[in-house]
Each structure stands twice: as C-alpha cells, then as structure tokens.
C-alpha cells in the first residue's frame with residue numbers, strides 16, 4: 001500500500017497529516033491524489049466518511065506550497081456549515097505554510113486568501129455586487145458534494161453556478177467529489193473540461209460495512225413514541241453517544257426538538273428556517289457534546305463529519321435513496337461503527353425497497369419491546385399536540401412565509417410579482433385541469449350514450465327474434 005510520501009506529498013505535509021491521525025491514505029486518496037498532482041481534472045466517487053476532503057485538500061496545499069500566490073483555489077459546497085468544515089481542513093493542513101484563512105464572507109480589506117470556500121449563493125451575490133473581486137487566476141475549482149450542486153432541489157444552485165463559472169479561467173484544474181456522483185455524471189463532465197480522471201470505489205454496496213442498517217415498521221401515530229423509547233434506551237445504555245434525527249420539514253424538526261426537550265433529552269436543532277448564526281452555534285454545541293441529540297432537516301444530511309455520532313434515526317423514510325445514503329453516512333465514518341434506524345410506515349414500504357435496491361443491502365428489523373412503547377404512547381402524543389399548539393401561537397408558518405419572501409428578495413426577485421405569477425400559473429393549471437375533466441366527462445358521456453344505444457339495439461333484436469320464434 002502506498003504512503004503519502006510516495007503519492008507525492010512533501011515531508012512537512014506528511015508530518016502535518018500524522019499530527020491529525022491521518023497516517024495511511026484511504027483508497028480515494030491513494031487513487032485520486034496522483035492524477036491531481038499531475039495536473040489532471042478529477043472526479044472522485046467514494047463512500048461517506050472515506051476521506052474525500054483530504055483527497056482534494058492535500059494536493060491543493062502541496063501545489064500551493066510549490067507556487068504560492070493570490071486566490072489559488074475555489075471550493076464550492078452546498079451549505080455554509082460544510083464550507084466552514086472544509087475551510088478548517090485547509091487551515092489546519094496548510095498551517096506550516098501560512099495558508100491564509102479560507103474565508104466565506106469575503107472581506108476586501110484583508111489580503112487576498114489562498115483558498116476561498118463558499119456556497120454558490122453567497123459567492124454569486126458577491127461577484128454580482130463587487131467589481132474589484134477577481135478569480136480570473138485560480139488554478140483549482142473544486143465542487144464538493146458536486147451532484148447536489150447540480151441538482152435542482154429545493155435550493156437550486158444552477159443560476160449561481162453559471163455566474164461563478166463565467167468568472168473563472170478556462171485553464172484550471174476541476175475536481176469533483178461526492179459519495180453519489182453517478183446520477184449527474186454527464187453534467188459534471190461538462191464542468192470538468194479536460195477529460196477528467198474518474199475514480200469510483202469498487203464495492204457491491206453503496207453504504208459502509210461498519211454501518212448496521214435497521215428499520216422499524218410503525219403506524220404514523222406511534223412513530224414519536226418509538227422515537228422517545230429509542231432515545232431513552234440509547235441514553236440509558238451509553239454515556240458518550242450522540243444521535244442525529246432527520247426529519248422531513250423544518251416544522252417537524254422544531255416540534256420534535258421541543259418535544260424531546262419536554263422529556264428532558266439534551267436536544268438541539270438545525271434547519272434552514274433558523275438564522276445562520278444560530279445554526280453555527282447549535283452545530284458547535286452538538287459537536288462539543290453539550291447537546292447529545294441533534295434534530296435536523298436535510299441541511300445536515302451531507303458532509304458533516306462528527307465522529308461522536310453513533311446513531312442516525314430517520315424520523316421519515318427518505319424519498320430518494322441518495323438522501324438516505326448521505327443521511328446514514330453521518331455515522332460509521334472513517335472505519336468506526338454506527339447504527340441507522342429508519343422509521344417506516346406502511347405507506348413507505350416501496351421507498352425502502354427502492355433504497356435497498358440502490359444500496360444493495362437489506363435493512364434489518366430493529367427489535368423493540370412494543371409493550372414499552374405502548375406504555376408511553378398517550379403521554380408522547382399529548383405532549384406533541386401541546387407543542388404543536390404552542391408553535392401555532394408563535395406564528396411559525398408566518399415566519400416561514402417571511403423567510404421565503406426574504407429569499408426571493410435576495411435572489412433579486414419581487415415577492416409580490418412572484419406571488420402574482422404563481423397565482424396566475426395556478427389559475428392556468430386549474431383551468432387546464434377543469435378543461436381536461438370536461439373532455440373526460442364528455443368522452444364518458446359519449447361512451448355511455450353509445451353503450452345505451454347498443455343495449456337498446458340488442459334488446460330490440462332480442463324482441464324481434466322472440467316475435468319471429470313465436471310466429
């Protein structure tokens with residue numbers, strides 16, 4: 001097996017890695033670092049927690065040490081939490097080099113950074129509003145969680161990416177990494193212009209072996225009681241475990257956090273309706289184990305590297321296998337063990353089948369003492385209902401509406417015009433629907449009429465035959 005020196009890293013950088021417990025390269029590092037150091041574009045697809053970040057940070061730091069100047073590298077990533085995590089890796093590994101703080105909020109009074117780590121939205125805004133900021137000389141463009149950046153999910157990055165790509169030099173090295181690259185391979189190849197080196201970890205399964213993947217089949221109404229029971233059991237049995245619970249919506253995230261707190265579990269939340277400052281603060285408290293339970297939406301599903309997380313609970317079954325892979329990948333990282341438990345209702349069974357098909361692994365049932373769950377069922381459901389009422393009085397939904405308006409303003413759109421446009425679209429859609437219904441009804445009527453005519457004809461024929469027979 002290769003070591004970092006033989007892959008082309010300088011002694012000081014190898015030493016720096018050792019100080020961080022990075023002694024031997026992982027397969028994605030062993031395979032992707034040499035072509036990157038040779039100057040090739042690279043696409044790396046390897047499982048969650050397999051060291052993809054260092055696979056691009058190390059060659060960039062190595063190259064930067066050989067020829068340091070201005071903004072050298074741009075890293076784009078879907079969330080600001082991830083941006084900070086990546087910036088930290090650059091800062092720590094590049095410390096002996098005096099690598100200048102990788103920054104996200106660009107402050108033009110400071111010396112230009114060597115590495116900029118940003119979310120596409122923030123950076124595109126900065127580019128649009130500044131005429132002095134230039135990235136025309138960068139050598140590296142890195143898209144971490146590259147497939148997510150190209151997806152048109154609830155946050156669509158494509159417009160911002162276009163703005164950013166237009167400011168970058170054509171001659172650059174492009175590196176693309178994710179645990180789930182394959183769906184967007186074609187689009188990604190267009191961004192990496194110079195016939196990229198593609199490496200994918202060879203494995204039958206798409207999740208790590210160290211992960212024990214379980215499910216609990218439950219009626220919707222009993223889900224929360226199972227959740228409380230599971231957390232009670234885990235916290236009774238383990239002192240040092242942290243748990244992430246993924247929910248479908250911000251509101252659910254908020255409700256569950258408040259509910260678990262009512263049961264005295266040290267719980268904190270992370271979702272997109274929170275202010276960024278609060279998001280960072282909550283994540284820091286969870287990382288420091290001040291709070292052992294994090295309830296989060298999919299903003300926390302990708303990339304976050306928190307070694308103490310032993311359990312991931314999916315409060316809802318993810319609609320896409322890809323989301324499942326990233327969510328459960330928050331545990332069992334870097335060779336550690338971990339458990340994931342997905343709460344499945346009878347309506348989600350087809351989703352589990354599709355997840356199992358993609359990850360090539362069967363989820364196993366998680367054994368639970370149902371009697372114990374039923375004992376707490378009423379108390380849990382009453383608590384949830386009380387919290388929902390409390391939340392309604394704090395105008396959570398109204399805040400959501402205001403946040404949406406703010407987002408539209410930030411995107412340079414007029415919220416009132418957008419609302420009007422949406423209403424018009426809705427009107428057209430409903431007219432179309434009505435029209436379609438009318439046509440279907442008229443076809444139905446026609447068919448019915450034809451059928452009636454046929455029946456009458458048949459009856460007449462029968463009568464005629466009967467009359468002939470008697471005559």
Ligand SMILES: Nc1ncnc2c1ncn2[C@@H]1O[C@H](COP(=O)(O)OP(=O)(O)OP(=O)(O)O)[C@@H](O)[C@H]1O
Nearest residue numbers: 022024025026048049050051052053179303305334
């Ligand atoms: N060669 C190595 N030896 C030991 N630990 C390593 C090595 N390389 C990276 N690590 C550690 O492994 C952990 C996971 O790495 P990283 O966050 O880069 O995973 P990833 O592949 O990007 O996962 P994800 O797809 O979830 O983003 C980190 O804590 C990192 O410090």
